[in-house]
Each structure stands twice: as structure tokens, then as C-alpha cells.
Amino acid sequence: MRTTALLGCCVIVLAGCGSMPVTGDVKAVDASQPGDSQVQVYAVAPREGAAPSEIVDGFLESMTSDDPGFRTTRKYLSADAAQTWQPSEGTTVLTQAPNRSGPLLQDEENQETETAYTLTGEKVAAVDAQSSYQPLAPTDYSQILHLVREKGADGKQEWRIDIVPDGLVLGQSDFKRLYRSVNKYYYASGQANGQSTLVADPVYVRNRTDPVSRMDTATQTVRTLLEGPTNWLRPVVDSRFPTGTALRKGVVALAPDDQNVLKVPLNRKADKASRAACRMMAAQVLFTLRDLTSARVEQVELEGGRGRLCALDADEAAEFSSDSGSGGPDSQYFIDAKGKVQRISGTTEDNGTPEVVLGPLGTGAVAMGSLGVARDELRAAAVSADGQNLYVAPLNADGELAAPVVTSKAKKTADRLSPPSWDDRGDLWIADRDPAGPRLLRLVKGEGEPQEVRVPGLNGGHVKELRMSADGVRIALLVTEDGHTTLKIGRVERRGSQAAPEISVEDLRQAAPQLTDVTAISWSGRSRLVVVGKEAGGVQQVRYVQADGSTPSSGASGVLPGVNQVQAVAAADDELLPLMAETESDGIVRLSPGDNWQTVLEEGTSLVYPG
Known part of the structure; x- marks a missing residue:
């Protein structure tokens, strides 16, 4: 009151x-x-x-x-x-x-x-x-x-x-x-072949000076980065900052100079870092501060107890955001009325002209019903129209369709295989929704024997749909329980050896508790999802939700302009690319930044970006 x-x-x-x-x-x-x-x-x-x-x-x-x-x-x-x-x-x-x-x-x-x-x-x-x-x-x-x-x-x-x-x-x-939401960045743990995928860890800092620390927003953000990842994300990420690294005593304001160079004074603990580790530390700072309008940073210089440690500019930092993408603008893929996979080139600026992909998914005899494209756009996984079989095939070479890599034994199509999703390591994920034995499965590099992934937090629910995040350490699950389907985010933990890996999805968190029925999801960028669902007694809405479950600070509610009868959504890792939606009445539509929904295809289903 x-x-x-x-x-x-x-x-x-x-x-x-x-x-x-x-x-x-x-x-x-x-x-x-x-x-x-x-x-x-x-x-x-x-x-x-x-x-x-x-x-x-x-x-x-x-x-x-x-x-x-x-x-x-x-x-x-x-x-x-x-x-x-x-x-x-x-x-x-x-x-x-x-x-x-x-x-x-x-x-x-x-x-x-x-x-x-x-x-x-x-x-x-x-x-x-x-x-x-x-x-x-x-x-x-x-x-x-x-x-x-x-x-x-x-x-x-x-x-x-x-x-x-x-x-x-x-x-x-x-x-x-x-308060405002900011993403601080750490590196995914246990990556092979020199990969260094950055993972967003969202936190909230004060919009202005923090009353307790007296720090401005940029300084608060760097301080929380140095304090390490949040407890929920800590088991699957690493920081390159040596333990105990903190801002030098008395630092309450950080601002770039007139050349957009930001100098960050650190305590003596930072002196332990090698030059290679220091560059990775600087990349963490650059990516963490890039979304703050108050800090236009083009280069970061880290200073330790003995002076300048290293410097890294925005162009050099790009090497630390490497992923398994194609290197060019993501194309869009969909299944046409005949069950064939088609592609809309990511290089076109207009609606684009669809073309049938090479290989058995574009020319084969099996009609497909859902689709997932690897992030390098060299392979795709498709589920047959009856939901029973999962196939993996190249997108750049002709050939015969190989035998299915997963087969569901469920009697009803809706109880069989979910749409597939690829992580940044090139592994393929899919759910078998068979009521007699529901399973979350992972196929290393999209081939071989499927490995069952434990999800201890389901508590009697079953996975209806899934989407892997671009960083490969988080998974978004649509979980059905007691007649309702809700969105949960899990942490992907990898244990064991390379020969005998043990994979599990841990610590499920409700990501959109205000939505009692969620029908479609897609990752949009590193730390945000597009969600289609309804509040109790409400109408369908399409909204953005942060990976921590909060509403993005860019809008009062995160709700997007109205579009009717949405059945599926597709967003890209690059948030500047248009959001796509499959609707019951208008076909496939798209929403570009600052624009209204426009029809792209009157016919077509399962439109996806790579991932």
C-alpha cells in the first residue's frame, strides 16, 4: 500500500x-x-x-x-x-x-x-x-x-x-x-579441438549507480563477470580469469576513452594469467560489455598489479566466438507439400526463391514431416511424415537415403519422434515420445548408436519437443505433464570419457511460468528464446523470454506483434535475421526487425534455421 x-x-x-x-x-x-x-x-x-x-x-x-x-x-x-x-x-x-x-x-x-x-x-x-x-x-x-x-x-x-x-x-x-539484464560470458567446458565457445550467463545489474557498491552499470557488469558464473551455469562453463581476480580497490567507474578503448585495472591475481589466457579474458570482457549502450568498447586493455597485461580489439575477439556454423548468413530450410526439403538462401535480401536441396532429402522417395539442419549446413536430419523414422543425409551431395538411425515403436504419429535439433559440437538430439518408453536421445556427430540422455528432473512428465542452444550447454524442453505443456531449460552436463560419455540434463528450470500451455519454441541468439503459448484462460501469443526466464528489457512484456494460429517458430543465432513462423491459415510468415509480419510461402511446413 x-x-x-x-x-x-x-x-x-x-x-x-x-x-x-x-x-x-x-x-x-x-x-x-x-x-x-x-x-x-x-x-x-x-x-x-x-x-x-x-x-x-x-x-x-x-x-x-x-x-x-x-x-x-x-x-x-x-x-x-x-x-x-x-x-x-x-x-x-x-x-x-x-x-x-x-x-x-x-x-x-x-x-x-x-x-x-x-x-x-x-x-x-x-x-x-x-x-x-x-x-x-x-x-x-x-x-x-x-x-x-x-x-x-x-x-x-x-x-x-x-x-x-x-x-x-x-x-x-x-x-x-x-535493473537491467546483461549477459556475462564464459567458455563452455570440456571442448575438444581448441574450440572456445562463449556461453551467455544472464544477470541483473542496476540501471544507474549501485547504492551498495557505488559502481556504475559497466563496472557492476565487469565485477559480476570477475566473480564467476552463476551457480546454475557453473558446472558447465569456465572462466579464464585466475581465481581471486577482482577490480583494483576503489574502482567504481569504467568508461572507454575517445578511441573507444576501455582500460580495466585488476588486482595482482590477474598477473598469473598467461598471454593466451589474458586474451581470452579480454574477450570475455568485450562480449560482456557489447550490449551496454553506455560503453561503446572497441578494444579492451587489461591491467594487472604490474601494469598492462594484454589488449584485444573487437575484430580479434571474433576468434573466441567461433562455432560450427557455415561462416555465411544462415539459410532457411523447410519441407514442401510433397515432403521434400527445400532451401531459401541466406544471401538473398528479398523473400528468396526456394530450391530443392541436393541429396536424398530433396529427391528421395520418403516424405518427411520435420527437419533439423546441422549448423555447418552440410547435413540435415529429417523425421518421416509418419513420425516413425529419423534419417540423416548430406545436403551437398547426391546419393541414396541411408537406413534410419532411430525408429520409434509408438502406435500414434503424435507419440513418435519429435523434430530433431543439432548442437554446436555437431551432435544430433531428438526425443522419442512413445508413452511406453519415452526417451531423450543423442547421436554423436549424427551417426552411430543413439545414446539415451538422463533427465532426472522430469518428475513424471515427458519431452514433447526440444531445441539445443547455440552454445551446446543448454537445452530448451517442452515438457507435458498433467495435461499441460510448459517450457523448461536444462543444463547439459557431460561426464565420463570420450569413449564412454555420460550425458545428462540437470537442474530443470521453469522458463515461462506465466504460460500454462506452450506449443512452440526456438532459440533466438545466445540467451533468448521465442515462445508461442497461452496464459491460463488467455489467447495465443508469441513472446521473447530470456534464458533465465525473465522478460527482455527491450519491451514491457516481450510480446511480439499479433499473428494468428502459430504452429511453429524459427529464429536464428543472428538476432538481425527475420523471425519465421508457420501458421495454420497464412502459411509461412516472417517478421523482420522494425517491420510487420509478411507471408513468405503459402505452403510449407517445418521451416528451420540451422541448429
Whole structure:
């Protein structure tokens, strides 16, 4: 309940200026006006003789400010609580700002010296001390703030909060105003042949100066990079920064010079890095900062305790983002009305003219129903139209269609094989949806005996569809359970030897808990998905979802312009390439950045980008 906002805060709208009225009634205002990221809230200390309800409201409002060190915010707390309260321990995100109710009934003997209020709301997300975001199915939130009368410096008794949970509690609009999502980058673990695939690890940092560290956004981002990967991603990635590497003491601002060169002063721990490792460290910094509009960095120079360690520019950093792609713009592939695979060249700027691919998938006798193209665009995997058999064939050479590499024994087409997906290592993934024995399968390099992959977090559900991320360490799963299909993200862990690998999908996380029925997914770039689904009782929508389950900061809800009856979506690793969708009524349509949906093909199914 925000009933005394003006008592707790001063609000300044940076987008425009106006005269200050000097007469008239004081009215309550919301410190954060939804969708306006330029609203800035300044904390104001509690007034003398403030009632307990004013203390609680002022404290809640002050938490939504950029109060340096939360010094003013702490003035609402008792002397002991002000010393022990840890606002950086995490953030609880509610649908709206918390409601305040009370006071709670107290002992008549103590009602003049203590009281309490209850904070309630609907909890939808939590951000931990590592700045890692986790969406939650909406749950009830309830927390008690206890207040006592305490003698101030002037000797007067004032109400103050003496029992308060660590961390912040914010409504969604405040959270989106105060924080932004950034990707920090690490290297995928256990890669062979000198590969160095960068993996995005999304976290949330303050839009402006962080109240606790006093660091600007770029510096916060570099600090969290140096602190290492989040716990969820840690088992499958590595950092090249030596253990203990941190920013040099006292560094609170990082900005490129007039040549767009960013110098990053590190402590002496960084001196342990070899030159090769240092260049990889610099690449981590470059990729981490590339999306920050406040830091246009063309070159990074790392400085250790003994001076300059190494430098790397944006062109040189490209070698560290290597993947198994074709090296050119991704083409689009689809299955025509006759079950043949066709290709739309990625080099054309208009709608393109489809052409039948070389080889048995384009000219063979078996009609195909779904498709997955390897990232190098040299091979493709296709499932027969009846969903029973998986075939792998080259796309650049003629020949006969080889025997299927996987066959499902399920009786119904819908219970057989899912569309296939390739990872960046050239391995092929597919799900057999047979109710008698559902399996997630992996074929090394798309051939040989399929290996069953354990998914311990399914809890009775089964995989309906899957998509591998470009980095190969995350997998998006559509999991059907209790009549609903939801989106979950899993971590791909690789153990054992090369001869006897042990692969499992661990620690499944709900990625779009607000959607009770998800029908289609596709990765879009390194850390984002396109999702087609419905909220409970709602209509179908196409929206972007971050890999951590949060809504991209570029839009209020991440929902894309309307398109009807979407059955499948396809997005590329390159986010500048158009988003494609297969619809029931309009055929295959595409959405280019800044444009509206346009029909590309009136007939065709299973349109995909490589991956």
C-alpha cells in the first residue's frame, strides 16, 4: 500500500521539467510509474514524530530509490537493524508493490512501545546474491515488519523497524526501472579441438549507480563477470580469469576513452594469467560489455598489479566466438507439400526463391514431416511424415537415403519422434515420445548408436519437443505433464570419457511460468528464446523470454506483434535475421526487425534455421 509516498521520497522525472506548484493539496504518488525507466526516486528521511504506518511506507518507498549505501533508507530502522540489514542479499519481485496491513494486535501493556505490520503480495521472481534471476509460479508473499519506539539522538522517542528481512522487496515496475539484464560470458567446458565457445550467463545489474557498491552499470557488469558464473551455469562453463581476480580497490567507474578503448585495472591475481589466457579474458570482457549502450568498447586493455597485461580489439575477439556454423548468413530450410526439403538462401535480401536441396532429402522417395539442419549446413536430419523414422543425409551431395538411425515403436504419429535439433559440437538430439518408453536421445556427430540422455528432473512428465542452444550447454524442453505443456531449460552436463560419455540434463528450470500451455519454441541468439503459448484462460501469443526466464528489457512484456494460429517458430543465432513462423491459415510468415509480419510461402511446413 503506497499511501505516503511523498513522505518517504522525492520523485524527479528526468524526461522533462516543469514548474513546482506551491499551493494545493498533497497527493500520494507512486515512486515508480510503470514503463518509465527515467523516473528516479530520491529517498527522504522519516519526519519527526512519524506514525508507525508512515515509517513502514517510507521504508518501502526508500527501497525503490538510488539512495547511496541505503544510508537514508536505514534511518527507518532501529540502530541495531540499520547495522545488520543486508540489502544486497537478494531481491524479491512481486507483481505489484507490497501491500501493508496492520497494525497487528499487540499486548495492551506494550502497544505504546511496539507494533507490527504485515507485507503481502504475489511473488513472481527472486534475484539472488549473485544477481541471478529465477522466475516463479505466482505464490503468496507475506512478511512481518516489527517496530519499536527508540530514543533518537535528540532524546525523543521515535518509531523504527527493528525486525526486517535482508534483501529488497520490489514490485515488477520498480524492478524493471531499477535493473537491467546483461549477459556475462564464459567458455563452455570440456571442448575438444581448441574450440572456445562463449556461453551467455544472464544477470541483473542496476540501471544507474549501485547504492551498495557505488559502481556504475559497466563496472557492476565487469565485477559480476570477475566473480564467476552463476551457480546454475557453473558446472558447465569456465572462466579464464585466475581465481581471486577482482577490480583494483576503489574502482567504481569504467568508461572507454575517445578511441573507444576501455582500460580495466585488476588486482595482482590477474598477473598469473598467461598471454593466451589474458586474451581470452579480454574477450570475455568485450562480449560482456557489447550490449551496454553506455560503453561503446572497441578494444579492451587489461591491467594487472604490474601494469598492462594484454589488449584485444573487437575484430580479434571474433576468434573466441567461433562455432560450427557455415561462416555465411544462415539459410532457411523447410519441407514442401510433397515432403521434400527445400532451401531459401541466406544471401538473398528479398523473400528468396526456394530450391530443392541436393541429396536424398530433396529427391528421395520418403516424405518427411520435420527437419533439423546441422549448423555447418552440410547435413540435415529429417523425421518421416509418419513420425516413425529419423534419417540423416548430406545436403551437398547426391546419393541414396541411408537406413534410419532411430525408429520409434509408438502406435500414434503424435507419440513418435519429435523434430530433431543439432548442437554446436555437431551432435544430433531428438526425443522419442512413445508413452511406453519415452526417451531423450543423442547421436554423436549424427551417426552411430543413439545414446539415451538422463533427465532426472522430469518428475513424471515427458519431452514433447526440444531445441539445443547455440552454445551446446543448454537445452530448451517442452515438457507435458498433467495435461499441460510448459517450457523448461536444462543444463547439459557431460561426464565420463570420450569413449564412454555420460550425458545428462540437470537442474530443470521453469522458463515461462506465466504460460500454462506452450506449443512452440526456438532459440533466438545466445540467451533468448521465442515462445508461442497461452496464459491460463488467455489467447495465443508469441513472446521473447530470456534464458533465465525473465522478460527482455527491450519491451514491457516481450510480446511480439499479433499473428494468428502459430504452429511453429524459427529464429536464428543472428538476432538481425527475420523471425519465421508457420501458421495454420497464412502459411509461412516472417517478421523482420522494425517491420510487420509478411507471408513468405503459402505452403510449407517445418521451416528451420540451422541448429
